[in-house]
Amino acid sequence: MKHTRLAAALVAGVSLPALAACTSNSGSGDAADGRTISVTSSADDCALSATSAPSGRLVFKVKNTGTKVTEFYLYAADGKRIVGEAENIGPGLSRNLVVNADAGTYVPVCKPGMTGAGIRKALTVTASGEKSNATGAVQKQVESANTAYQEYVEDESTRLLAGTKQFVAAYTSGNDAKARRLYPTVRVHWERIEPVAESFGDLDPKMDAREADLEQGKEWTGWHRIEKDLWPPAEADEAYTALTPEKRTDYADRLLSDTEILHGRIGTLTFTVDQIGNGAKSLLVEVATGKVTGEEEIWSRTDLYDFSANIDGARVAFEGLRPVLKAKEPALEQQIAQRFTVLEAMLDRYRVGADGFVSYDKLTTEQVKELSDAVNALSEPLSHLTAAVTL
Amino acid sequence: MSDAAAAPRSLSRRRLLGYAGAGAAVGAAGFAGGMGSARATDGRTGPGIGRYPFHGRHQAGIVTPAQDRLHFAAFDVTATSRAELLMLLKAWTAAAEAMTQGRPVGDGTPLPYDAPPADTGEATGLHPGRLTLTFGFGPSLFRDAAGEDRFGLADRQPAALRRLPHFPADDLQDRRSDGDLCVQACADDPQVAVHAIRNLSRIAFGSAALRWSQLGFGRTSSTSTSQATPRNLFGFKDGTANLKVEEAADVEKHVWVGADDDGASWLEHGSYLVARRINMTIEPWDRTSLREQEQLVGRDRAQGAPLSGGTESTEPDLDIEGNDGQPLVAMNSHVRLAHPSQNDGVRMLRRGYNFTDGNDDLGRLDAGLFFIAYVRDPETHYIPMQTKLSRDDGLMEYLRHTGSALFAVPPGVRAGGFVGEQLFS
Numbered sequence: 001m002k003h004t005r006l007a008a009a010l011v012a013g014v015s016l017p018a019l020a021a022c023t024s025n026s027g028s029g030d031a032a033d034g035r036t037i038s039v040t041s042s043a044d045d046c047a048l049s050a051t052s053a054p055s056g057r058l059v060f061k062v063k064n065t066g067t068k069v070t071e072f073y074l075y076a077a078d079g080k081r082i083v084g085e086a087e088n089i090g091p092g093l094s095r096n097l098v099v100n101a102d103a104g105t106y107v108p109v110c111k112p113g114m115t116g117a118g119i120r121k122a123l124t125v126t127a128s129g130e131k132s133n134a135t136g137a138v139q140k141q142v143e144s145a146n147t148a149y150q151e152y153v154e155d156e157s158t159r160l161l162a163g164t165k166q167f168v169a170a171y172t173s174g175n176d177a178k179a180r181r182l183y184p185t186v187r188v189h190w191e192r193i194e195p196v197a198e199s200f201g202d203l204d205p206k207m208d209a210r211e212a213d214l215e216q217g218k219e220w221t222g223w224h225r226i227e228k229d230l231w232p233p234a235e236a237d238e239a240y241t242a243l244t245p246e247k248r249t250d251y252a253d254r255l256l257s258d259t260e261i262l263h264g265r266i267g268t269l270t271f272t273v274d275q276i277g278n279g280a281k282s283l284l285v286e287v288a289t290g291k292v293t294g295e296e297e298i299w300s301r302t303d304l305y306d307f308s309a310n311i312d313g314a315r316v317a318f319e320g321l322r323p324v325l326k327a328k329e330p331a332l333e334q335q336i337a338q339r340f341t342v343l344e345a346m347l348d349r350y351r352v353g354a355d356g357f358v359s360y361d362k363l364t365t366e367q368v369k370e371l372s373d374a375v376n377a378l379s380e381p382l383s384h385l386t387a388a389v390t391l
Numbered sequence: 392m393s394d395a396a397a398a399p400r401s402l403s404r405r406r407l408l409g410y411a412g413a414g415a416a417v418g419a420a421g422f423a424g425g426m427g428s429a430r431a432t433d434g435r436t437g438p439g440i441g442r443y444p445f446h447g448r449h450q451a452g453i454v455t456p457a458q459d460r461l462h463f464a465a466f467d468v469t470a471t472s473r474a475e476l477l478m479l480l481k482a483w484t485a486a487a488e489a490m491t492q493g494r495p496v497g498d499g500t501p502l503p504y505d506a507p508p509a510d511t512g513e514a515t516g517l518h519p520g521r522l523t524l525t526f527g528f529g530p531s532l533f534r535d536a537a538g539e540d541r542f543g544l545a546d547r548q549p550a551a552l553r554r555l556p557h558f559p560a561d562d563l564q565d566r567r568s569d570g571d572l573c574v575q576a577c578a579d580d581p582q583v584a585v586h587a588i589r590n591l592s593r594i595a596f597g598s599a600a601l602r603w604s605q606l607g608f609g610r611t612s613s614t615s616t617s618q619a620t621p622r623n624l625f626g627f628k629d630g631t632a633n634l635k636v637e638e639a640a641d642v643e644k645h646v647w648v649g650a651d652d653d654g655a656s657w658l659e660h661g662s663y664l665v666a667r668r669i670n671m672t673i674e675p676w677d678r679t680s681l682r683e684q685e686q687l688v689g690r691d692r693a694q695g696a697p698l699s700g701g702t703e704s705t706e707p708d709l710d711i712e713g714n715d716g717q718p719l720v721a722m723n724s725h726v727r728l729a730h731p732s733q734n735d736g737v738r739m740l741r742r743g744y745n746f747t748d749g750n751d752d753l754g755r756l757d758a759g760l761f762f763i764a765y766v767r768d769p770e771t772h773y774i775p776m777q778t779k780l781s782r783d784d785g786l787m788e789y790l791r792h793t794g795s796a797l798f799a800v801p802p803g804v805r806a807g808g809f810v811g812e813q814l815f816s
Binding site: 059384 | 467469501503504506507593596597598600
């Protein structure tokens with residue numbers, strides 16, 4: 001629970017062009033090298049500062065001088081295929097569009113008011129020696145990444161539902177030992193797809209709110225409500241009244257019912273590469289803000305299960321995009337892969353048994369700092385994943 | 392020095408804001424010295440407007456006239472290979488070149504809308520603030536706690552680059568001490584200094600992790616005769632007798648590592664940076680009579696003159712006695728104990744800052760002096776004096792040393808080079 005604004009991008013996010021004519025992220029963007037083109041989108045013109053540019057990385061600095069919201073598109077020679085786009089530019093605002101363009105002719109278009117065919121211009125990109133390495137194969141990789149991620153999310157959602165059924169059965173029947181055993185391992189399936197689950201703003205607060213997340217006066221339900229009942233606070237810390245069997249059944253039923261709704265909705269989702277990339281980044285934000293700090297599971301102290309599951313989910317997202325990234329930015333691909341490996345190896349040191357982890361309160365401050373450093377080390381290059389695969 | 396004039400490219404913060412040449416062609420620091428990289432070259436006056444060249448024989452931020460604000464940071468290197476360490480130093484150098492000249496990290500190269508910006512942005516629209524970034528290498532960069540040679544540098548570690556000894560009454564905290572690397576960011580605008588450390592930390596993720604950092608809100612030393620002597624949180628003028636850039640011969644003698652010194656192959660024209668976080672027990676001090684305060688310091692509070700008489704700039708007379716037969720500058724006074732005549736003639740260039748990190752649980756200010764000194768050799772220029780001060784200085788009753796670190800500060804960076812490259816060549 002939390003950070004719904006981070007997750008919002010996943011489902012509500014603006015879809016990016018599936019694939020531009022791309023090459024690696026090189027070139028300086030220095031205005032003097034002809035790679036920066038100013039575009040002035042006014043009510044009746046789409047003025048470009050140049051009509052030709054060298055192939056490779058190009059920057060369009062789009063300024064909306066009109067009174068309507070505008071868009072700027074760079075189409076291929078056919079005037080249809082989108083090479084790059086800058087959408088929703090309000091009056092008076094500027095935005096940069098960065099693309100990688102092979103030699104050829106292009107159609108830059110401004111669409112003040114965001115409708116119609118727009119004001120069309122021509123741009124000639126001349127061979128500069130910088131070649132695009134994007135091919136039809138990359139387009140296929142993008143499609144297969146989208147499908148693979150969709151399947152992963154569905155699979156995790158299925159496991160979450162099945163696991164939740166077992167968990168609530170144990171809990172309502174009073175088999176606390178079994179419920180405690182299942183709690184972290186079932187939640188793993190939530191945590192692996194947490195940004196997707198959180199993107200449903202009506203369900204997340206009911207299912208994953210921590211006590212401190214609540215608005216005053218609101219009822220606390222979901223996983224963490226049950227967590228506290230299974231790992232009640234020590235008497236000296238807080239006077240806690242155990243839930244009655246009726247209340248247990250009530251919370252359990254609601255959790256299960258919400259999980260079923262979630263599962264139904266997830267079945268309708270499709271994903272784009274930018275959503276997958278942003279999802280990976282969001283998972284690392286979850287780790288950095290809640291898991292490595294031990295704020296997620298304050299009663300069960302099973303934070304490392306969630307930590308590891310967030311990393312699992314980010315790893316899957318990365319692996320799906322990896323072929324695309326490898327084609328576009330091999331250095332970034334190497335760096336992210338290496339830092340995943342370091343962090344995963346570090347987490348492995350805290351594993352217990354087949355699928356368990358040591359309790360968070362067994363970690364020393366130094367160990368937490370070391371984990372946090374490794375999370376930062378991975379998060380920084382991972383934050384460039386989306387732009388790299390969509391450029 | 393010669394790179395200075397070439398500084399602003401298309402994206403200086405000033406140009407973004409359109410500050411057209413609004414000022415007389417006077418060095419911001421207002422003095423005509425030509426020491427190393429000490430001269431501000433931006434042709435404008437006013438606090439925080441100037442820029443100092445990043446390149447030069449010495450790193451900027453040492454004899455540079457002390458700016459008003461500090462953010463000091465120490466890092467642990469998490470990289471395990473020499474190549475990664477070199478990449479970090481090169482990336483830091485590029486960012487420092489940009490930021491000290493008022494340009495954003497990444498020099499404003501446009502990135503895709505779906506990428507996080509290269510620069511964190513909070514210094515956009517601010518003056519360069521006379522920002523200097525000074526880099527240092529701690530002993531643990533050369534050998535880890537087990538004595539292992541981490542990056543193939545162990546044979547280049549000067550003997551003097553070792554953890555400072557335990558001084559009497561030291562109350563050091565690990566989380567405020569030591570480090571493999573340090574960056575001293577000084578500027579006239581605190582946001583400019585914090586922006587610099589924030590961005591350097593960000594660049595370092597995966598190669599080095601922030602270990603501790605300290606903000607300083609007011610300089611406690613003057614490093615140029617052009618500057619008025621500031622006051623520390625005891626309310627006294629501090630750094631009156633500090634080594635200053637205009638004292639060229641003494642700076643050479645006491646600050647810069649010389650050609651024949653240990654480690655000179657890479658450290659010549661560099662220096663050593665001693666950092667000490669010194670808490671002041673503010674509340675008891677404020678209950679102390681002016682008589683006791685002045686006797687402990689050895690100067691009068693109003694003017695900063697030595698108690699032996701004269702004005703602030705008068706040399707203290709350590710022999711002159713009062714009617715009780717005791718020296719006017721007391722035997723346990725700070726001025727006496729720290730005076731060069733009592734320390735084999737050694738001097739140091741102090742560049743400390745007042746700090747207040749809020750308060751403790753008892754409602755006492757967590758405040759004091761973040762002491763920074765640059766010396767040619769800590770074995771001769773710092774350790775003996777601090778040993779004596781910690782043992783004998785009457786002020787120690789009101790002081791608690793809570794952090795400590797020593798770094799070797801490599802020489803300045805040449806255009807096209809990177810920080811500390813001499814160490815790796």
